[in-house]
Protein backbone atom coordinates (compact mmCIF):
# COMPACT_ATOMS: atom_id res chain seq x y z
CA UNK A 1 0.00 0.00 0.00
CA UNK A 2 1.23 3.51 -0.70
CA UNK A 3 -0.07 6.95 0.20
CA UNK A 4 -1.63 7.70 -3.18
CA UNK A 5 -5.38 8.23 -2.80
CA UNK A 6 -7.40 6.17 -5.24
CA UNK A 7 -10.80 7.08 -3.83
CA UNK A 8 -11.46 10.47 -2.29
CA UNK A 9 -14.78 11.89 -1.17
CA UNK A 10 -15.72 15.23 0.36
CA UNK A 11 -19.17 15.66 1.90
CA UNK A 12 -20.60 13.18 -0.58
CA UNK A 13 -24.38 13.12 -0.25
CA UNK A 14 -27.33 11.27 -1.76
CA UNK A 15 -30.83 12.42 -0.95
CA UNK A 16 -34.05 10.66 -1.89
CA UNK A 17 -36.56 13.50 -1.55
CA UNK A 18 -35.87 15.06 1.82
CA UNK A 19 -34.23 11.87 3.20
CA UNK A 20 -30.45 11.77 3.09
CA UNK A 21 -29.44 8.12 2.67
CA UNK A 22 -25.80 9.26 2.53
CA UNK A 23 -25.12 12.45 4.43
CA UNK A 24 -21.90 14.35 3.78
CA UNK A 25 -19.39 11.50 4.01
CA UNK A 26 -15.70 12.40 3.73
CA UNK A 27 -13.04 9.71 3.49
CA UNK A 28 -10.25 8.41 1.31
CA UNK A 29 -8.90 5.03 0.27
CA UNK A 30 -5.24 4.54 -0.55
CA UNK A 31 -3.89 2.58 -3.51
CA UNK A 32 -3.47 -1.12 -2.62
CA UNK A 33 -5.42 -0.73 0.60
CA UNK A 34 -8.06 -3.17 1.88
CA UNK A 35 -10.76 -0.78 2.99
CA UNK A 36 -13.71 -2.08 5.01
CA UNK A 37 -17.02 -0.27 4.57
CA UNK A 38 -19.21 -1.19 7.52
CA UNK A 39 -22.56 -0.23 8.95
CA UNK A 40 -25.83 -1.70 10.17
CA UNK A 41 -28.59 -2.54 7.67
CA UNK A 42 -29.93 0.63 6.13
CA UNK A 43 -26.95 2.76 7.18
CA UNK A 44 -26.34 3.83 3.58
CA UNK A 45 -23.50 1.56 2.45
CA UNK A 46 -25.11 0.33 -0.77
CA UNK A 47 -26.15 3.84 -1.75
CA UNK A 48 -22.60 5.10 -1.18
CA UNK A 49 -21.16 2.17 -3.09
CA UNK A 50 -23.51 2.80 -6.03
CA UNK A 51 -22.24 6.38 -6.24
CA UNK A 52 -18.61 5.25 -6.11
CA UNK A 53 -19.13 2.65 -8.84
CA UNK A 54 -20.82 5.09 -11.20
CA UNK A 55 -24.29 3.57 -10.91
CA UNK A 56 -26.00 6.44 -9.09
CA UNK A 57 -25.49 10.20 -9.38
CA UNK A 58 -24.77 11.96 -6.10
CA UNK A 59 -26.88 14.88 -4.93
CA UNK A 60 -23.97 16.98 -3.69
CA UNK A 61 -20.39 16.87 -2.47
CA UNK A 62 -17.36 15.67 -4.39
CA UNK A 63 -15.71 12.34 -5.12
CA UNK A 64 -13.15 10.82 -7.43
CA UNK A 65 -12.59 7.11 -8.05
CA UNK A 66 -9.38 6.04 -9.81
CA UNK A 67 -8.94 9.71 -10.69
CA UNK A 68 -12.38 10.07 -12.31
CA UNK A 69 -15.23 12.26 -11.18
CA UNK A 70 -18.37 10.49 -9.92
CA UNK A 71 -20.60 13.22 -11.36
CA UNK A 72 -19.21 13.44 -14.87
CA UNK A 73 -17.02 10.42 -15.62
CA UNK A 74 -19.11 7.46 -14.54
CA UNK A 75 -18.33 5.42 -17.68
CA UNK A 76 -14.60 5.83 -17.14
CA UNK A 77 -15.00 4.71 -13.53
CA UNK A 78 -16.83 1.56 -14.63
CA UNK A 79 -13.92 0.62 -16.95
CA UNK A 80 -11.41 0.85 -14.10
CA UNK A 81 -13.21 -1.14 -11.44
CA UNK A 82 -14.41 -4.65 -10.76
CA UNK A 83 -17.57 -5.39 -8.83
CA UNK A 84 -18.83 -8.43 -6.99
CA UNK A 85 -22.08 -8.47 -5.11
CA UNK A 86 -23.52 -10.83 -2.54
CA UNK A 87 -26.10 -11.71 -5.14
CA UNK A 88 -23.44 -12.55 -7.71
CA UNK A 89 -24.99 -12.92 -11.08
CA UNK A 90 -23.03 -15.82 -12.53
CA UNK A 91 -24.82 -18.33 -14.74
CA UNK A 92 -25.87 -21.56 -13.06
CA UNK A 93 -26.01 -23.42 -16.38
CA UNK A 94 -22.50 -22.53 -17.53
CA UNK A 95 -19.40 -24.34 -16.28
CA UNK A 96 -16.88 -22.63 -14.00
CA UNK A 97 -14.51 -21.89 -16.87
CA UNK A 98 -17.34 -20.77 -19.16
CA UNK A 99 -18.53 -18.31 -16.52
CA UNK A 100 -15.06 -16.82 -16.20
CA UNK A 101 -14.71 -16.49 -19.96
CA UNK A 102 -18.21 -15.12 -20.49
CA UNK A 103 -17.96 -12.38 -17.88
CA UNK A 104 -14.34 -11.62 -18.75
CA UNK A 105 -15.60 -11.04 -22.30
CA UNK A 106 -18.10 -8.51 -21.00
CA UNK A 107 -15.21 -6.65 -19.35
CA UNK A 108 -13.64 -6.41 -22.80
CA UNK A 109 -10.87 -9.03 -22.68
CA UNK A 110 -9.76 -10.63 -25.96
CA UNK A 111 -10.19 -14.35 -26.70
CA UNK A 112 -6.47 -14.96 -26.06
CA UNK A 113 -6.57 -13.07 -22.78
CA UNK A 114 -9.67 -14.99 -21.72
CA UNK A 115 -8.08 -18.36 -22.48
CA UNK A 116 -4.81 -17.48 -20.83
CA UNK A 117 -6.10 -15.70 -17.74
CA UNK A 118 -9.17 -17.92 -17.35
CA UNK A 119 -7.09 -21.10 -17.30
CA UNK A 120 -4.45 -19.56 -15.02
CA UNK A 121 -7.15 -18.39 -12.65
CA UNK A 122 -8.79 -21.82 -12.48
CA UNK A 123 -5.39 -23.38 -11.78
CA UNK A 124 -4.62 -20.90 -9.05
CA UNK A 125 -7.97 -21.66 -7.42
CA UNK A 126 -7.11 -25.36 -7.48
CA UNK A 127 -10.23 -26.05 -9.56
CA UNK A 128 -8.64 -27.40 -12.75
CA UNK A 129 -10.14 -30.87 -12.31
CA UNK A 130 -13.65 -29.48 -11.93
CA UNK A 131 -13.56 -26.51 -14.30
CA UNK A 132 -16.10 -28.25 -16.56
CA UNK A 133 -18.66 -28.61 -13.75
CA UNK A 134 -21.78 -26.50 -13.99
CA UNK A 135 -21.93 -23.67 -11.49
CA UNK A 136 -25.13 -25.06 -9.97
CA UNK A 137 -23.27 -28.27 -9.06
CA UNK A 138 -20.61 -26.64 -6.90
CA UNK A 139 -20.63 -25.35 -3.30
CA UNK A 140 -21.35 -21.70 -2.49
CA UNK A 141 -17.76 -21.08 -1.43
CA UNK A 142 -16.48 -22.05 -4.87
CA UNK A 143 -19.05 -19.82 -6.55
CA UNK A 144 -17.82 -16.91 -4.51
CA UNK A 145 -14.23 -17.57 -5.53
CA UNK A 146 -15.28 -17.71 -9.18
CA UNK A 147 -17.27 -14.49 -8.77
CA UNK A 148 -14.19 -12.81 -7.30
CA UNK A 149 -12.06 -14.11 -10.16
CA UNK A 150 -14.53 -12.74 -12.66
CA UNK A 151 -14.48 -9.34 -10.96
CA UNK A 152 -10.66 -9.16 -11.11
CA UNK A 153 -9.85 -10.92 -14.39
CA UNK A 154 -9.54 -7.61 -16.28
CA UNK A 155 -7.06 -6.44 -13.61
CA UNK A 156 -9.04 -3.44 -12.38
CA UNK A 157 -7.48 -0.74 -10.23
CA UNK A 158 -10.18 -1.17 -7.59
CA UNK A 159 -12.46 -4.07 -6.81
CA UNK A 160 -15.71 -3.42 -4.95
CA UNK A 161 -16.97 -6.39 -2.95
CA UNK A 162 -20.49 -6.14 -1.55
CA UNK A 163 -20.80 -8.66 1.30
CA UNK A 164 -18.76 -11.19 -0.69
CA UNK A 165 -18.68 -13.88 1.99
CA UNK A 166 -22.32 -13.86 3.11
CA UNK A 167 -23.53 -17.31 4.11
CA UNK A 168 -20.31 -19.33 3.96
CA UNK A 169 -18.44 -21.10 6.75
CA UNK A 170 -15.43 -19.54 8.53
CA UNK A 171 -12.84 -21.70 6.76
CA UNK A 172 -14.14 -20.79 3.32
CA UNK A 173 -14.31 -17.15 4.39
CA UNK A 174 -10.69 -17.32 5.49
CA UNK A 175 -9.72 -18.77 2.09
CA UNK A 176 -11.66 -16.03 0.39
CA UNK A 177 -9.71 -13.45 2.36
CA UNK A 178 -6.48 -15.00 1.14
CA UNK A 179 -7.62 -14.09 -2.36
CA UNK A 180 -8.34 -10.57 -1.19
CA UNK A 181 -4.83 -10.25 0.28
CA UNK A 182 -3.31 -11.56 -2.92
CA UNK A 183 -5.19 -8.98 -4.98
CA UNK A 184 -4.08 -6.20 -2.61
CA UNK A 185 -0.47 -7.45 -2.78
CA UNK A 186 -0.72 -7.03 -6.54
CA UNK A 187 -1.73 -3.39 -6.02
CA UNK A 188 -5.46 -3.86 -6.57
CA UNK A 189 -7.34 -1.71 -4.09
CA UNK A 190 -10.10 -3.63 -2.30
CA UNK A 191 -13.25 -1.89 -1.08
CA UNK A 192 -15.32 -4.38 0.87
CA UNK A 193 -18.57 -4.35 2.82
CA UNK A 194 -19.15 -7.02 5.43
CA UNK A 195 -21.25 -7.79 8.47
CA UNK A 196 -18.56 -10.07 9.92
CA UNK A 197 -16.47 -8.30 12.51
CA UNK A 198 -13.62 -10.80 12.30
CA UNK A 199 -13.30 -9.70 8.68
CA UNK A 200 -13.21 -6.07 9.77
CA UNK A 201 -10.02 -6.97 11.63
CA UNK A 202 -8.43 -8.05 8.35
CA UNK A 203 -8.87 -4.61 6.76
CA UNK A 204 -6.14 -1.97 6.73
CA UNK A 205 -8.69 0.74 7.47
CA UNK A 206 -12.41 0.92 8.04
CA UNK A 207 -15.27 3.34 7.89
CA UNK A 208 -18.39 2.62 9.93
CA UNK A 209 -21.65 4.26 8.90
CA UNK A 210 -24.65 5.11 11.05
CA UNK A 211 -27.74 6.75 9.55
CA UNK A 212 -25.99 7.96 6.43
CA UNK A 213 -22.95 9.37 8.20
CA UNK A 214 -19.51 8.11 9.11
CA UNK A 215 -19.28 7.41 12.83
CA UNK A 216 -15.92 5.62 12.95
CA UNK A 217 -12.94 5.85 10.60
CA UNK A 218 -9.43 4.45 10.94
CA UNK A 219 -7.43 1.24 11.31
CA UNK A 220 -8.89 -1.53 13.48
CA UNK A 221 -6.23 -0.68 16.06
CA UNK A 222 -7.16 3.00 16.07
CA UNK A 223 -10.87 2.26 16.28
CA UNK A 224 -10.41 -0.15 19.19
CA UNK A 225 -8.43 2.55 21.00
CA UNK A 226 -10.96 5.30 20.11
CA UNK A 227 -13.86 3.22 21.42
CA UNK A 228 -11.97 1.60 24.29
CA UNK A 229 -12.84 -1.84 22.96
CA UNK A 230 -11.13 -5.20 22.92
CA UNK A 231 -12.31 -6.17 19.46
CA UNK A 232 -14.22 -4.89 16.46
CA UNK A 233 -17.44 -6.52 17.63
CA UNK A 234 -17.42 -4.25 20.63
CA UNK A 235 -16.57 -1.21 18.50
CA UNK A 236 -19.49 -2.01 16.22
CA UNK A 237 -21.96 -2.45 19.08
CA UNK A 238 -20.87 0.82 20.69
CA UNK A 239 -21.22 2.67 17.41
CA UNK A 240 -24.58 1.07 16.64
CA UNK A 241 -25.85 2.07 20.10
CA UNK A 242 -24.70 5.61 19.47
CA UNK A 243 -22.16 5.53 22.27
CA UNK A 244 -19.06 7.48 22.42
CA UNK A 245 -18.67 9.02 19.02
CA UNK A 246 -18.98 12.23 17.13
CA UNK A 247 -20.56 12.03 13.72
CA UNK A 248 -18.43 13.42 10.95
Ligand SMILES: Nc1ncnc2c1ncn2[C@@H]1O[C@H](COP(=O)(O)OP(=O)(O)OP(=O)(O)O)[C@@H](O)[C@H]1O
Pocket residue numbers: 016021039040041042043044045046047048
Ligand atom coordinates in the same frame (compact mmCIF):
# COMPACT_ATOMS: atom_id res chain seq x y z
N1 LIG B 1 -34.07 4.52 -4.25
C1 LIG B 1 -34.34 4.80 -2.98
N2 LIG B 1 -35.39 5.60 -2.65
C2 LIG B 1 -35.67 5.91 -1.37
N3 LIG B 1 -34.95 5.46 -0.30
C3 LIG B 1 -33.91 4.66 -0.57
C4 LIG B 1 -33.54 4.29 -1.90
N4 LIG B 1 -32.44 3.48 -1.82
C5 LIG B 1 -32.15 3.34 -0.52
N5 LIG B 1 -33.01 4.06 0.24
C6 LIG B 1 -33.01 4.17 1.69
O1 LIG B 1 -31.73 4.67 2.08
C7 LIG B 1 -31.31 4.05 3.30
C8 LIG B 1 -29.96 3.42 3.10
O2 LIG B 1 -30.10 2.28 2.25
P1 LIG B 1 -28.85 1.40 1.77
O3 LIG B 1 -29.39 0.30 0.93
O4 LIG B 1 -27.83 2.29 1.18
O5 LIG B 1 -28.33 0.83 3.15
P2 LIG B 1 -27.25 -0.30 3.45
O6 LIG B 1 -26.36 0.25 4.51
O7 LIG B 1 -26.61 -0.72 2.20
O8 LIG B 1 -28.09 -1.47 4.04
P3 LIG B 1 -27.96 -3.08 3.82
O9 LIG B 1 -26.80 -3.52 4.64
O10 LIG B 1 -29.29 -3.56 4.34
O11 LIG B 1 -27.79 -3.32 2.35
C9 LIG B 1 -32.40 3.06 3.70
O12 LIG B 1 -33.24 3.70 4.64
C10 LIG B 1 -33.14 2.83 2.39
O13 LIG B 1 -34.49 2.51 2.63
